[in-house]
């Protein structure tokens with residue numbers, strides 16, 4: 001391994017974790033980690049939650065202390081961007097003009113927010129939330145001299161709803177506009193999305209479903225002032241945050257002729273169509289044994305576990321990526337955890353205390369458990385992850401039985 005060089009493009013969760021995992025697994029060659037943001041690698045989850053309220057400090061965002069990289073002999077290049085990739089000579093060109101030769105290249109370029117395709121989408125006061133700089137801008141606007149603002153959030157996905165919860169905590173008036181018939185439709189069961197919608201409405205969020213934004217209108221200052229919806233309603237807005245999903249950053253891969261299709265396509269070892277190049281994290285579409293098809297997952301766990309798999313591959317262990325996916329979201333005091341994949345299920349069984357907001361939704365496809373959504377039930381989540389990893393034979397009938405207790409069942413099985 002000595003003398004070999006690994007270049008990692010994208011100094012986010014997946015990129016930083018790859019560099020760390022390579023050293024932890026004994027890689028002694030050179031490691032260069034390139035990030036286009038000016039910050040050392042940091043975590044994104046607090047950006048829509050505690051960081052906006054001030055509960056999470058800037059230094060707590062960092063994934064690793066800045067001293068970690070030199071101490072581990074990892075060259076960290078922040079504020080530079082990979083703009084070219086020549087696979088023939090195995091070289092990456094940076095915007096600064098520097099050229100980096102590699103034996104193994106890891107693309108961990110993440111994703112960027114989709115823009116709203118309507119007139120007025122580029123007005124001042126229309127924001128998206130992906131990086132620390134976006135969160136700083138939003139935080140300053142939400143503080144805005146203690147004024148109560150009209151905040152319009154476009155998109156009732158995780159980022160939109162987390163932001164709505166944070167803004168309500170800060171006392172702002174919040175309207176969420178969603179084109180689909182229910183909140184979190186692509187990510188959650190109808191049971192869980194109904195519960196979360198009710199909780200948001202109970203706390204004063206105006207949730208407009210099946211409504212589309214057709215135009216953003218400016219006020220006298222030139223800043224955004226309102227949203228026009230498809231039924232003609234005007235929603236007042238001092239500030240608009242667009243949270244309508246992301247696009248994977250694939251430009252480098254496309255330019256170099258790698259196979260791409262809503263993400264950089266990789267095999268079960270996370271290798272792209274070029275065996276010397278891996279792609280991981282939000283930018284990669286991989287064959288998931290849990291989904292039974294190629295998927296692109298946007299979660300910290302996926303980025304971290306894929307980083308470890310690639311580091312192991314570089315160090316000579318050829319294990320396929322089979323980790324059970326999991327994800328969490330925090331909205332108000334509600335902690336949602338998802339184990340496995342629940343999209344595409346054909347049967348859902350609810351267990352626990354829905355009234356008290358402590359329950360889990362067990363999602364099955366053709367009688368097989370594919371995922372479990374747990375609200376304020378951390379134990380269910382932990383056990384579900386283990387069951388899914390082991391290939392559980394839990395049936396919908398078992399879950400539906402009166403007195404069903406997952407902890408009890410797990411104890412019996414061990």
Ligand SMILES: Cc1cc2nc3c(=O)[nH]c(=O)nc-3n(C[C@H](O)[C@H](O)[C@H](O)COP(=O)(O)OP(=O)(O)OC[C@H]3O[C@@H](n4cnc5c(N)ncnc54)[C@H](O)[C@@H]3O)c2cc1C
Nearest residue numbers: 010012013014036044045081082109110281282298299300
């Ligand atoms: C506001 C917010 C809240 C979230 N909350 C949760 C949560 O609660 N739970 C959870 O599991 N997940 C959450 N996520 C998702 C999670 O943060 C991502 O899945 C994870 O960061 C993906 O890691 P990544 O390394 O693939 O991408 P990123 O962390 O986005 O890192 C990619 C990096 O590559 C850089 N880059 C791109 N192109 C280039 C280039 N050509 N040259 C150099 N650098 C480049 C990007 O600027 C970026 O810094 C959240 C995400 C956001 C934005």
